Amino acid sequence: MTDAAQMPVVGMAGGGQLARMTQQAAIALGVHLRVLAGGPAESAAQVVTDVRVGDDRGLDDLLAFADGCDVVTFDHEHVPGEHIAAVTATGVPCRPGAPALAHAQDKLVMRDRLTALGAPCPAYAPIPADGAAEAVEAFGAEHGWPVVLKATRGGYDGKGVWVVREPADAADLVGDLVASGVPLMAEAFVPFRRELAALVARSPHGQGAAYPVVETVQEDGICVEVLAPAPDLSGDLRAEAQSLALRIADALDVTGLLAVELFETEGGGLLVNELAMRPHNSGHWTIEGARTSQFEQHLRAVLDLPLGSADLAAPVVVMANVLGGDKAAIYPRYLHVMAHDPAVKVHFYGKDVRPGRKIGHVTALGEDLAEVRARARHAADFLRWGSAMGEHR
Amino acid sequence: MTDAAQMPVVGMAGGGQLARMTQQAAIALGVHLRVLAGGPAESAAQVVTDVRVGDDRGLDDLLAFADGCDVVTFDHEHVPGEHIAAVTATGVPCRPGAPALAHAQDKLVMRDRLTALGAPCPAYAPIPADGAAEAVEAFGAEHGWPVVLKATRGGYDGKGVWVVREPADAADLVGDLVASGVPLMAEAFVPFRRELAALVARSPHGQGAAYPVVETVQEDGICVEVLAPAPDLSGDLRAEAQSLALRIADALDVTGLLAVELFETEGGGLLVNELAMRPHNSGHWTIEGARTSQFEQHLRAVLDLPLGSADLAAPVVVMANVLGGDKAAIYPRYLHVMAHDPAVKVHFYGKDVRPGRKIGHVTALGEDLAEVRARARHAADFLRWGSAMGEHR
Incomplete structure (x- = not known):
């Protein structure tokens, strides 16, 4: 104190x-x-x-x-x-403690534990350093190609994940990774409709709070947009995703925030992709878009204070990440972005601009998804490039 | 930079x-x-x-x-x-510059200027140090009793304002004040229905933005609650208050925020009470309750950035100031306040607790004024006293 x-x-x-x-x-x-x-x-x-x-x-x-x-x-x-x-x-x-955090630090530990809990996961297998290429080929033969190869530790933002299209591609890649000492696992490639995220908080008392399930839009393995709530998500899937996240938080004794990244499969089911135990990019929309921001919620959870309302503050909220472009001077771009849309909220992280690096985000709120999404995209693209996206893609 | x-x-x-x-x-x-x-x-x-x-x-x-x-x-x-x-x-x-700020620093300068602009003000007169008591009595004889005596400079939160009920009360008070070197003016006592505030921003470019007009509730000269938007305010009065504030900001070359404190008179008109040129207590509700908080708006205005949307984020927003009570330990009270109302937002300023001092505020949002107001009051009272208000009043 x-x-x-x-x-x-x-x-x-x-x-x-x-x-x-x-x-x-x-x-x-x-x-x-x-x-x-x-x-x-x-x-x-x-x-x-x-x-x-x-x-x-x-x-x-x-x-x-x-x-x-x-x-x-x-x-x-x-x-x-x-x-x-x-x-x-x-x-x-x-908070979270070391035993809980182990599941966010090691993807194999996470998969073993979630499987034991009956949480839906893709097929997976550890890949031993000895005979790694053969193990990947055997996994592909059993579960089909492509095979997703993951570093069990140390990955983030798409780093540490490789999609191996066919057996012939496995040997060289796996050999290089094993030689670099990267601990590996294989996962079945999941044909998915889209990616979702379920963000929950849990306090040491065991109180839980679930935010609305969101859709996360990725490009090149990096989250570029979050749509809250996930559009056209059935009530059943929403409830399943929220209760799954709360159940995982409870079973793993998570304290603080837990973000469960999910695939909505082409068959219409859910599979757990990743876990994060901290404020998460998929929750930045909550700063303006929910009654309690994920950052306040995380503080309340780790302090064992009563959790805050996770209700939406508007019918539709879209967060778009601002990635670094080719120029360092971000501030002059505020003039256009703020004049163009007086209601868009700009967040800049004070980081040096490097191409593709997450340097900020923008949030738009409203009633109509297409309109709100276009507003967020325009602001994020302009902050990145100094003009609208159409000229650059 | x-x-x-x-x-x-x-x-x-x-x-x-x-x-x-x-x-x-x-x-x-x-x-x-x-x-x-x-x-x-x-x-x-x-x-x-x-x-x-x-x-x-x-x-x-x-x-x-x-x-x-x-x-x-x-x-x-x-x-x-x-x-x-x-x-x-x-x-x-x-920003604001010295010439603008003079009107928020000296109430007589403000009254003279607003009167010249045709802005509605109570009757007023400077009170010279020589013959001050006689001047107050003459003012009361002309405009009626009570007379409001104000220090032209240095007052805040009800300090520097005295209500003189009758001529017999004037001499001693005025004598003491003049002896202390307090520069004085007199104003007619305004029988008012309620107090309102119109908060606007103006940038060096001359762009203006007006927040919804709010009702401010005072006790002992200190603002205790702000109701946004002001309930049951006619469209005409709302427009009059907003355009008055924008007009004053423009005429006085205000850059940044301008809060115009107003009386809604018993006759249903408006009179300007005070001006403030900075983020203002009557605008704390905007942090969660408007698309752009007054603090962001002030930064945008003084930086000559395009101003942000001043739209409401919920139909009803109530801010209640947290005043210091008899105990310094505020944090333990968070347990009850947050458990009782997961959606109320708590702001604590890190100030030492002194009885009656503004040490924080709470904000509640919703649909129904009576319900939202009760939520804000409960939280503010509990943070002050450690129990609900009923036991203490």
Whole structure:
């Protein structure tokens, strides 16, 4: 606690945009946010007064950072579980805890556990380093081609995932990956209609809250748009996705947010794709689009406060990621974007512009999906390119 | 500008809750906010990385603070106009500028100017230090009793305003005030139905944007509730209040926000009570209740960006101020408030609790005024007292 008001200190390991946006929620609640960042120029470090500069995967820096926190949480999945356990052993609770987070850190651990829970998953198999190419070919022979090859640890935003079209492609790729020490697994390729995400929160008390299920639109493995709520989703599938996410959160003892990325298959069923245990790109729309933003919700959950309403604030909400284009000067583009659409909400993360990098997002709200989506797209494209998308694609 | 993105640096003189909430908007836009605060524990200084500690009424500190800013603005009206002019002379624009701000700093200057503009005001007269009591009595004889006596400079939140019931009360009070060097004016007492506020923004380009007119509910001279939009306000009065505020902003060359506090008289007309040229307590509801919060709007206006939509985000929005009670420990009260109403939004300013001091606010949104108002009141009362209001009033 920091003061006479007894406001708690929440430590967040990682200085990216998720910690940055968490600071906006912390300011409202009066909660003291401390961030462990790699340097003072990182996205969150620019806007948080209590920044500790250090290595959030190093034990010493984590222990020093956690000292004085009432709870520690994370803006990514890359803090080693044994370090989280070590922090927990000092008496500072980590939320989510190391056992829960293991399922977001290792895709094979996740698949084994979800399968044991009866959660729907694609067929999968571990790929041993010895005889890896043969194992991939055997998996393809059994489950069909293409085969999806995944690094079990360390992937994000489409990195660490390879689609192997046919047996002849397997040998070289697998050989290179094994030689680089990448731990691998294979998954059946899922022909899907679209991708969905179910975002829930769970507190140490066991309270749960489910946001409306959203559709996520990906390009080149990167999320470019989120449509909330997922258009034309049947009530059955919506309920199934929300209860599945709440059930996983409960079974894995998740504290904080859990994002369950889902495939809606061509057959009309659901399969779990990935898990994330933190504020998630598929939930940025909640800042303006839900009664409680995912960032406030995450703080409430890790602090074991009662969870906030996850209700929609408008019938249709669309979030579009702003990716880096070819110019660094983003601010001059605000003139057009804001003049063109006085109601679109602009979020910039203070990150250097690199082509394809997520540097911000925009959110539009309204009644009509096509209109709201066009507004969000126009703003995101203009912030990226300095003109509308048509000229560039 | 701070960086390759060409994000501007906005300097805000004053480290109170208005600067604190402006930081939330600056984080979203990626705008760099610098604050001149009296000390590192002030409300905004807790959450802004670029804090300059100094005296925001002292010329040297203001000049050092402004150096490197793209624009300077204010979270209160107390920076002397000659210092603002000195900063402007160095080439850093101040918004609002000194000539505009004079009307929010001196009530007599404001009355003279508004009267010249034909804006409806109560009858008023300057009260000279020589023969002050006689002047008050003469004013009362002409305009009736009670007479409202105001300090022309330095008042806020009901301070600097005295209601003189009858001639016999005038002499002692006026004598004390004159002896203390307080510059005085008299105004006719206005029998009013209620108080309203019209909040507008104006940019250097001359673009204007008007928020829905709200009703402000005062107790002991302090705003305790804001109802948005003002219930049962006729379309004519609404339009009159909005166009009056836009007209004043234009005539006074206001840049940034302008809050016009109004009386709705018993006869059903409008009279201007006060002006404020900054984010204003009557606009805190806009954080969740309007498409563009007043804090984002103020940044956009002082940066000469296109203004944001001022549309309501819900049919009914109620903001209730949280005043300090008898205990400092606010955080433990979050448990009840959040469990009781998952959709109420809590804002705490990180200020020490003192009885009657504004330490935060809560906002509720919905469809039905009575229900939404009861929700906001319950939350504000519980945060103040640790129980519902009924037990304390």
